[in-house]
Amino acid sequence: MYGGGNLFETPKLDELRNEDPIKLKEFEDRIERGEKIEPNDWMPALYRKQLIRMIEQHAHSEIIGALPEGTWITRAPGFKRKMSLMAKVQDEVGHAQLLYSAAETLGKSREQMIDDLISGKSKYSNIFNYPTFTWADCCFISWLVDAGAIVNQTANARGSYGPYCRALDRICAEESFHLKYGHHCVIHLATGTPKQRKMMQEAIDRWWEPLMHFFGPPDKLSVHTETLVKWKVKMATNDENRQQFLDMYVPKIWELGLTIPDPNLKKNAETGLWEYTEPDWAEFKRVINGDGPCNKERLAVRRVAEERGEWVRQAMLAPQSKYVVPLA
Ligand code: BYC
Numbered sequence: 133m134y135g136g137g138n139l140f141e142t143p144k145l146d147e148l149r150n151e152d153p154i155k156l157k158e159f160e161d162r163i164e165r166g167e168k169i170e171p172n173d174w175m176p177a178l179y180r181k182q183l184i185r186m187i188e189q190h191a192h193s194e195i196i197g198a199l200p201e202g203t204w205i206t207r208a209p210g211f212k213r214k215m216s217l218m219a220k221v222q223d224e225v226g227h228a229q230l231l232y233s234a235a236e237t238l239g240k241s242r243e244q245m246i247d248d249l250i251s252g253k254s255k256y257s258n259i260f261n262y263p264t265f266t267w268a269d270c271c272f273i274s275w276l277v278d279a280g281a282i283v284n285q286t287a288n289a290r291g292s293y294g295p296y297c298r299a300l301d302r303i304c305a306e307e308s309f310h311l312k313y314g315h316h317c318v319i320h321l322a323t324g325t326p327k328q329r330k331m332m333q334e335a336i337d338r339w340w341e342p343l344m345h346f347f348g349p350p351d352k353l354s355v356h357t358e359t360l361v362k363w364k365v366k367m368a369t370n371d372e373n374r375q376q377f378l379d380m381y382v383p384k385i386w387e388l389g390l391t392i393p394d395p396n397l398k399k400n401a402e403t404g405l406w407e408y409t410e411p412d413w414a415e416f417k418r419v420i421n422g423d424g425p426c427n428k429e430r431l432a433v434r435r436v437a438e439e440r441g442e443w444v445r446q447a448m449l450a451p452q453s454k455y456v457v458p459l460a
Contacts, residue, residue: 147178168294171237184238191231192249192256198224204270223306234295250435259342261424268335274314282307283377292364322388337393344411347374378406
């Protein structure tokens with residue numbers, strides 16, 4: 133549980149003092165008018181830095197997020213589920229490609245981003261550091277983690293940075309297919325045999341807290357929200373997204389006769405807001421800083437993938453290298 137102070141680092145807002153005030157005003161006026169900022173436009177260094185941080189983390193989340201579901205492709209029940217899951221996992225990796233490209237427009241190379249991921253320097257979403265023990269865990273991700281992601285991404289697709297918004301538009305279109313697929317999988321288990329139902333319920337019990345964490349710390353603890361909302365990078369705060377998710381999906385979970393492991397969860401009729409037990413933010417901080425149940429395993433898989441792909445990169449960069457067999 134969090135105490136009085138902020139768990140996270142303080143923002144470096146003083147960096148703005150070095151900016152030309154006239155250019156900064158023009159930039160903020162453009163954002164206010166709803167214009168998109170494009171890669172060659174003037175932007176404050178802090179805007180660039182924040183965007184790189186957020187888009188890069190998002191790209192890493194997509195590529196690492198493919199792992200807990202990816203391991204279920206061979207074990208998915210039946211040919212149709214295997215095909216759909218394979219397509220979904222492939223889409224997630226494609227999302228990472230789109231997002232790395234968007235981040236590259238801001239000046240950080242893809243190689244550096246991948247290095248920062250596998251060295252543990254960069255963050256990625258907390259939720260992919262938990263194991264998928266059963267098929268129901270995989271279904272939970274496909275439905276409810278994707279649902280949470282859509283809430284966030286649909287809002288941010290209307291934001292200020294052109295390349296990120298265009299990537300998000302495309303991602304959201306594909307995510308809506310994932311959402312339908314995931315919902316279908318969960319309905320199947322929830323309306324199946326008692327064993328299937330139990331398996332689905334246990335998955336919800338395991339994943340609910342990480343899902344509440346997924347939206348980020350409460351606004352009062354969030355370091356970056358104020359700046360990012362001001363510059364329309366984030367179009368909703370962490371608490372607003374969490375509330376919207378609860379509003380849209382808690383009734384759907386209850387409709388299936390499944391329960392949520394939070395005795396305090398209810399919608400306040402007067403405020404219209406959901407009340408819930410505050411998730412354990414110390415656990416969240418531990419997981420995002422590398423000490424979750426699967427962090428080491430996830431990064432090890434990426435490291436091996438990077439090593440195994442080395443010969444392809446070498447061959448493309450240096451066609452005369454030892455890796456290329458000359459054509460006869
Ligand atoms: N996990 O000031 P705050 C998918 C960090 S993939 C880890 O509120 P911000 C999918 C935060 O980075 C889609 N870290 O931050 C893929 C910051 O630390 P640093 C995932 C988190 O940026 C495959 C510190 O905590 N979606 O759906 O204003 C299969 C303070 O936080 C998290 C995105 O990536 C977290 N959950 O807001 C299936 C969306 N939350 O950087 C599905 C894009 C916070 O100062 N990202 N932190 O060291 C965002 O919208 C925002 O970055 C966040 C956080 C809402 C996540």
